[in-house]
Amino acid sequence: xxxxxxxxxxxxxxxGVQALSACSLDVAEGTITGLIGPNxxxxxxxxxxxxxxxxxxxxxxxxxxxAITNHAPDQVFKLxxxxxxxxxxxxxxxxxxxxxxxATQHHEGWARSMVRRGSSAGERxxxxxxxxxxxxxGHAGEAAGTLSYGQRKLLELAYVxxxxxxxxxxxxxxxxxNPSLIHYITERIRxxxxxxxxxxVVEHNMEFVMGLCERVTVMHQGCVIVSGTPHEVRAxxxxxxxxxxxxxxxxxxxxAA
Amino acid sequence: MAAxxxxxIDGILTGGVYALMAAGLTLIFGVxxxxxxxxxxxxxxxxxxxxxxxxxxxxxxxxxxxVTIPVLFLxxxxxxxxxxxRLRSQEKTAMSILVTYAVAIIIEGVLSVTFGVNYVxxxxxxxxxxxxxxxxxxxxxxVFGFLLAAALLAVLFVILYRTRFGRSVRASLQNRTAAQLxxxxxxxxxxxxxxxxxxxxxxxGMIFGATNAFNPNSxxxxxxxxxxxxxxxxxxxxxxxxxxxxAMLVVEDVVAVxxxxxxSDVVFFVALVAVLxxxxxxxxGRAAARAQ
Amino acid sequence: MLPRAAGLGLLLLGLxxxxxxxxxxxxxxxxxxxxxxMTAATSWNTFAGYSGYIPLGHVVFFGSGAxxxxxxxxxxHLVGGYGMFLLIPLAGLVxxxxxxxxxxxxxxxRRHTFVVITIAIMFIxxxxxxxxxxxNGSSGIxxxxxxxxxxxxxxxxxxxxLGILILAVATSWFVRRSRFGLQLLAIRDDExxxxxxxxxxxxxxxxxxxxxxxxxxxVGAMYAYFIGQIFPQFAxxxxxDVSVALMVFFGGLGTxxxxxxxxxxxxxxxxxxxxxxxxxxxxxxxxxxVFLAVILLMPRGVVPSTRxxxxxxxxxxxxxxxxxxxxxxxxxxxxxxxxxx
Numbered sequence: 064x065x066x067x068x069x070x071x072x073x074x075x076x077x078x079g080v081q082a083l084s085a086c087s088l089d090v091a092e093g094t095i096t097g098l099i100g101p102n103x104x105x106x107x108x109x110x111x112x113x114x115x116x117x118x119x120x121x122x123x124x125x126x127x128x129x130a131i132t133n134h135a136p137d138q139v140f141k142l143x144x145x146x147x148x149x150x151x152x153x154x155x156x157x158x159x160x161x162x163x164x165x166a167t168q169h170h171e172g173w174a175r176s177m178v179r180r181g182s183s184a185g186e187r188x189x190x191x192x193x194x195x196x197x198x199x200x201g202h203a204g205e206a207a208g209t210l211s212y213g214q215r216k217l218l219e220l221a222y223v224x225x226x227x228x229x230x231x232x233x234x235x236x237x238x239x240x241n242p243s244l245i246h247y248i249t250e251r252i253r254x255x256x257x258x259x260x261x262x263x264v265v266e267h268n269m270e271f272v273m274g275l276c277e278r279v280t281v282m283h284q285g286c287v288i289v290s291g292t293p294h295e296v297r298a299x300x301x302x303x304x305x306x307x308x309x310x311x312x313x314x315x316x317x318x319a320a
Numbered sequence: 321m322a323a324x325x326x327x328x329i330d331g332i333l334t335g336g337v338y339a340l341m342a343a344g345l346t347l348i349f350g351v352x353x354x355x356x357x358x359x360x361x362x363x364x365x366x367x368x369x370x371x372x373x374x375x376x377x378x379x380x381x382x383x384x385x386x387v388t389i390p391v392l393f394l395x396x397x398x399x400x401x402x403x404x405x406r407l408r409s410q411e412k413t414a415m416s417i418l419v420t421y422a423v424a425i426i427i428e429g430v431l432s433v434t435f436g437v438n439y440v441x442x443x444x445x446x447x448x449x450x451x452x453x454x455x456x457x458x459x460x461x462x463v464f465g466f467l468l469a470a471a472l473l474a475v476l477f478v479i480l481y482r483t484r485f486g487r488s489v490r491a492s493l494q495n496r497t498a499a500q501l502x503x504x505x506x507x508x509x510x511x512x513x514x515x516x517x518x519x520x521x522x523x524x525g526m527i528f529g530a531t532n533a534f535n536p537n538s539x540x541x542x543x544x545x546x547x548x549x550x551x552x553x554x555x556x557x558x559x560x561x562x563x564x565x566x567a568m569l570v571v572e573d574v575v576a577v578x579x580x581x582x583x584s585d586v587v588f589f590v591a592l593v594a595v596l597x598x599x600x601x602x603x604x605g606r607a608a609a610r611a612q
Numbered sequence: 613m614l615p616r617a618a619g620l621g622l623l624l625l626g627l628x629x630x631x632x633x634x635x636x637x638x639x640x641x642x643x644x645x646x647x648x649x650m651t652a653a654t655s656w657n658t659f660a661g662y663s664g665y666i667p668l669g670h671v672v673f674f675g676s677g678a679x680x681x682x683x684x685x686x687x688x689h690l691v692g693g694y695g696m697f698l699l700i701p702l703a704g705l706v707x708x709x710x711x712x713x714x715x716x717x718x719x720x721x722r723r724h725t726f727v728v729i730t731i732a733i734m735f736i737x738x739x740x741x742x743x744x745x746x747x748n749g750s751s752g753i754x755x756x757x758x759x760x761x762x763x764x765x766x767x768x769x770x771x772x773x774l775g776i777l778i779l780a781v782a783t784s785w786f787v788r789r790s791r792f793g794l795q796l797l798a799i800r801d802d803e804x805x806x807x808x809x810x811x812x813x814x815x816x817x818x819x820x821x822x823x824x825x826x827x828x829x830x831v832g833a834m835y836a837y838f839i840g841q842i843f844p845q846f847a848x849x850x851x852x853d854v855s856v857a858l859m860v861f862f863g864g865l866g867t868x869x870x871x872x873x874x875x876x877x878x879x880x881x882x883x884x885x886x887x888x889x890x891x892x893x894x895x896x897x898x899x900x901x902v903f904l905a906v907i908l909l910m911p912r913g914v915v916p917s918t919r920x921x922x923x924x925x926x927x928x929x930x931x932x933x934x935x936x937x938x939x940x941x942x943x944x945x946x947x948x949x950x951x952x953x
Binding site: 114115116135136137139140141146148152153154155156157161164165166182222223226 | 791794795797798800801802804805806807808809810811812813
């Protein structure tokens with residue numbers, strides 16, 4: 064089994080707080096991997112490190128065997144790693160269609176982007192298809208700021224997809240949204256996975272994680288403590304310890320948003 | 321060499337006064353996330369108030385502070401309540417700068433109409449007399465001004481660290497939304513903070529007016545320096561503002577002595593640009609302000 | 613689309629015919645100043661309105677353009693006439709070149725720090741203008757006056773400024789509709805997120821900054837030539853950016869028409885007030901009050917408010933939806949109460 068994304072001994076500290084300590088994790092191509100752990104265990108920080116939002120001094124991140132440690136967010140994205148944020152980050156004053164088009168320009172030169180129209184017909188068609196895919200096509204002309212929280216999550220997923228990333232890092236796709244929408248999101252992720260996309264999903268909703276993921280990795284205090292199938296993880300006593308004993312470190316170090 | 325030491329001492333003494341004015345500015349920023357562009361012209365307004373009290377009623381400049389400090393506090397409260405509070409969260413950065421700029425323009429206009437555009441200076445026995453210390457002649461006003469600024473900064477710290485209101489202010493400094501969630505009345509804290517931040521200009525203005533000739537236009541020069549100081553110190557950091565104020569004024573006075581007074585002003589801004597090139601959050605700033 | 617094009621054509625026709633109708637030099641002078649500010653506001657908005665960064669140092673480009681023309685005319689011993697207008701592209705070039713290092717330094721910072729650093733750079737330039745030999749310090753530089761007949765003296769200035777304005781508006785319009793413009797708008801809404809979607813934010817911002825500086829430098833040169841002399845306190849006036857910002861906010865930040873409307877309304881008002889209250893003090897008060905009223909009563913500007921109103925009427929909905937504001941707060945509260953990491 065070849066690892067598409069390798070995180071190798073990454074450490075990150077904020078002041079005195081060790082958010083990640085020698086954290087290592089492999090994500091195999093074509094899988095849906097769940098990433099769980101108590102608050103403050105470093106999941107979001109790990110996402111930030113992989114996608115270039117945080118810098119590290121120790122450890123390495125590799126994608127298809129190539130080091131991408133401390134690459135800038137735009138470079139990481141161009142290589143084919145997309146992500147969503149725990150607190151969705153959409154462009155509130157742009158329309159949904161415009162939101163979709165932001166990520167279409169990554170493969171084109173900067174001078175060219177200035178003389179070009181905002182979008183080509185093909186891109187608009189593709190954008191509409193993806194909006195359709197997440198069930199938001201009817202809102203294409205509206206400002207994204209008018210969407211509900213759950214709809215924002217779907218839009219964020221859609222506008223990342225337009226750049227055709229191979230790997231998607233989803234930060235709590237099911238957090239704070241209603242159960243029927245959770246089921247819908249699960250289906251979308253499965254569908255995308257069937258098309259060959261790889262997922263790494265941070266989530267607190269255990270039912271969601273155990274139902275969706277083939278492999279689950281558990282983090283605690285900045286390290287990976289267990290990795291295995293949902294069944295193995297559920298049976299592992301260390302996981303229970305982490306959740307019960309982890310109550311004293313509530314704060315997530317320096318947050319994502 | 322003696323001139324150099326003199327410049328350093330001058331810089332420290334005047335730096336203390338700038339520290340006081342900058343502390344008000346950075347405090348307002350920390351709590352409310354806005355920059356009060358009117359801070360400079362408010363200093364000038366305070367200087368004119370002291371001028372008026374001393375010319376009209378023969379009030380000693382320091383005694384006059386008993387009047388000017390409450391007046392400026394109330395003015396600050398009024399400005400926040402009338403204008404700042406009404407700004408919506410969207411574009412608040414830009415809007416607050418423009419609103420306080422507009423307030424500054426109005427105050428400048430009122431001062432010009434009332435007092436004219438000729439330069440004036442405040443008077444008192446301590447303004448013209450000086451004493452000798454270690455071979456330097458120090459005007460009394462520099463020393464008195466420094467002591468006053470230090471005393472008021474101490475009062476400010478007592479308010480911030482020893483009172484209930486201060487605790488609310490510090491909570492809001494850390495995280496406005498979180499403070500709101502734990503029951504701090506952020507709106508009221510904001511109003512009072514703005515008043516407090518403006519009130520310090522009363523003392524700053526009096527000392528400024530006693531050590532410099534000023535006219536209604538002097539606010540621009542002041543605000544540009546104060547902004548440079550608070551950015552250098554790291555926006556929202558009171559300690560940073562104090563350190564930056566003293567450092568900048570010392571550098572300015574030293575440059576004036578060893579090079580030329582003409583270029584000492586430029587050095588002020590060049591230093592700011594240079595520091596920001598290396599550390600975009602200022603010398604003591606928190607790196608946290610990343611989110612929009 | 614068609615009515616808009618027709619409207620634009622009519623507007624251009626009207627602007628072109630204006631000096632023929634208004635022959636009084638007092639009025640054509642006001643018209644020239646208005647065109648200068650329309651250009652400045654449009655260009656300022658091309659950067660600020662689309663990127664969300666608020667610069668208060670564009671007067672640096674205005675002043676540098678003005679001094680470029682003045683110094684060149686002086687050093688090359690030019691005489692007043694049409695030839696002097698050839699210096700205007702040079703002024704634009706100088707402004708654009710200055711915008712590169714200026715933008716590189718300032719755009720490393722954001723929000724308040726960005727505003728303040730633009731102010732700081734503005735003061736650096738003002739001090740340099742006062743103290744450098746090349747600017748002749750506070751005594752300023754006289755610029756040769758063309759020997760044109762008094763009755764039509766203003767016309768060449770008018771038409772060439774109009775040309776610069778058309779250039780600036782066309783640029784703003786193209787940027788708004790291009791991919792580049794979409795990237796800028798994405799930066800305005802969430803810069804870090806845009807970066808994570810492959811937008812090269814540094815480059816995009818800097819390009820927009822330079823683009824917005826060039827026409828400002830050109831009208832700065834025009835201003836200097838029209839006035840016939842230049843002093844540091846006018847070339848690098850701190851109120852310039854505030855006036856321009858007010859015009860943009862009045863009309864509507866981030867729209868193409870807004871800055872034009874703002875300048876058309878406010879610049880003649882400013883000129884009128886200056887003429888009426890020549891002491892200049894009362895003028896400051898009135899200006900400040902207008903400023904406050906605009907920002908507090910119409911925070912989004914005339915153009916967006918009118919557009920929403922029209923749309924609401926057409927679709928029969930009671931009112932257009934408020935986009936931001938509340939959603940901001942909702943997200944903020946969610947950040948603290950909602951699902952933990």
